[in-house]
Amino acid sequence: DAGVIQxxxxxxxxxxxxxxxxxxxxxxxxxxxxxxxxxxxxxxLLIYFNNNVPIDDSGMPEDRFSAKMPNxxxxxxxxxxxxxxxxxxxxxxxxxxxxxxxxQPQHFGDGTRLSIL
Amino acid sequence: xxxxxxxQPEMSVQEAETVTLxxxxxxxxxxxxxxxxxxxxxxxxxxxxxxxxxxxxNATENRxxxxxxxxxxxxxxxxxxxxxxxxxxxxxxxxxxxxxEKLVFxxxxxxxxxx
Numbered sequence: 001d002a003g004v005i006q007x008x009x010x011x012x013x014x015x016x017x018x019x020x021x022x023x024x025x026x027x028x029x030x031x032x033x034x035x036x037x038x039x040x041x042x043x044x045l046l047i048y049f050n051n052n053v054p055i056d057d058s059g060m061p062e063d064r065f066s067a068k069m070p071n072x073x074x075x076x077x078x079x080x081x082x083x084x085x086x087x088x089x090x091x092x093x094x095x096x097x098x099x100x101x102x103x104q105p106q107h108f109g110d111g112t113r114l115s116i117l
Numbered sequence: 118x119x120x121x122x123x124x125q126p127e128m129s130v131q132e133a134e135t136v137t138l139x140x141x142x143x144x145x146x147x148x149x150x151x152x153x154x155x156x157x158x159x160x161x162x163x164x165x166x167x168x169x170x171x172x173x174x175n176a177t178e179n180r181x182x183x184x185x186x187x188x189x190x191x192x193x194x195x196x197x198x199x200x201x202x203x204x205x206x207x208x209x210x211x212x213x214x215x216x217x218e219k220l221v222f223x224x225x226x227x228x229x230x231x232x
Contacts, residue, residue, distance in 0.1 A: 031218055043208065043222040056217050091162060095218070105152060106220060108162035 002026070004109035006092050012115045018080040021112045024073055025094030033093040033106060034067055034077050043091070049075065082116045089113050119144045121211050123223035130199045131231050137184075138194045138226045140209030148214035151185065151192045156225070157205040165207070168192065170214070196228075204230045 005024040013019055025032045033048040036059075047057040049069045060067070064083070069075040079086055093106040120143045130136035142151070153165040168176045168185050175183050180200075184193045196203055209223040 033219065035220075042224045043220075045219040045221075048217075048219055050218070056219060059219075089160065093162070105164045105167055107164075108154075111160050111162075113160075 004092055004094050004107055006090075006109035006112050008112060009110060010113045010115075012117065013082060014117050015083055016081045017116075018078065019082045019086075019114060019116075021077040021090050021092075021114070023075045023077070023092030023109060025075070025092070026107055027073070029094035029096050029107070030072070031095045031106075032069060032075050033091075033095075034075070035091040035093065035108075037089040037091060037111070038087075046077070046090075084116045087114055087116050119146070119149075119211050119213070119221050121209050121221050121223040123207075123209055123226050125226045126224070127227045127229070129229040129231060130196070132199055132201060134199055135195060135197045136199055136228065138196075138207050138209075138228065140192045140194070140223055142190050142192065142209070142211050142221075144190070144211065144213075146213055146215070150212045150214065151183075152210040152212070152220070153181070153183070153192075153194045154208045154210060154222075155203075155205045156208065157202075162208075166194065199230050201230050201232060204228055 007022045031050050034046040037043045046059045047067045052069045067077045089111045091111045093108045095106045096104050122141045149170045151168045155163045155165050166178045180197045182195045206225045208225045210220040
């Protein structure tokens with residue numbers, strides 16, 4: 001089975017530009033997560049969806065960040081305008097959870113390394 | 118809010134030896150899940166092992182095992198017969214059973230395996 005697919009793998013852009021990161025979860029997984037990894041703050045959840053509905057967006061840093069999940073097989077994380085402090089590795093993960101009590105682990109994509117100059 | 122602490126930023130072990138990575142967490146919940154993830158230089162996040170808090174028996178996966186001490190809120194990872202391919206960052210993570218599905222991660226431990 002294909003794992004979680006993220007694109008692009010690397011992105012380098014200038015500050016002020018719009019950045020769109022993409023994720024395709026594992027088929028059949030109904031929960032999708034966006035995490036950000038930095039040296040200073042480690043791995044932090046930005047937002048997660050269950051059945052395409054945003055459930056917890058408390059980690060989204062500010063209005064410059066937005067995420068959508070238009071269908072069960074696709075999600076985007078958009079930064080507009082981008083700033084140098086947004087440079088990080090962004091991970092997408094999915095799991096078959098969606099109900100309480102499940103111990104199913106989250107499966108991670110390979111991440112997008114984002115560099116804002 | 119739950120927190121996860123990994124007090125060892127770096128550890129090293131000789132090939133074929135055993136090493137233990139520490140993890141403590143803080144929570145007021147009684148039911149939850151704990152995980153160890155491995156992140157090699159390739160950047161992938163790979164699940165190593167998981168533990169349900171309601172299970173008293175420690176989880177094992179081949180050379181990997183945990184020492185889960187619920188009262189002490191401790192969840193250490195033991196790697197036996199260490200191999201060069203075990204070199205990676207190791208992250209301990211917590212997830213609520215009844216609340217948010219998000220993973221709360223520790224800052225990680227960098228494991229070096231010496232030949």
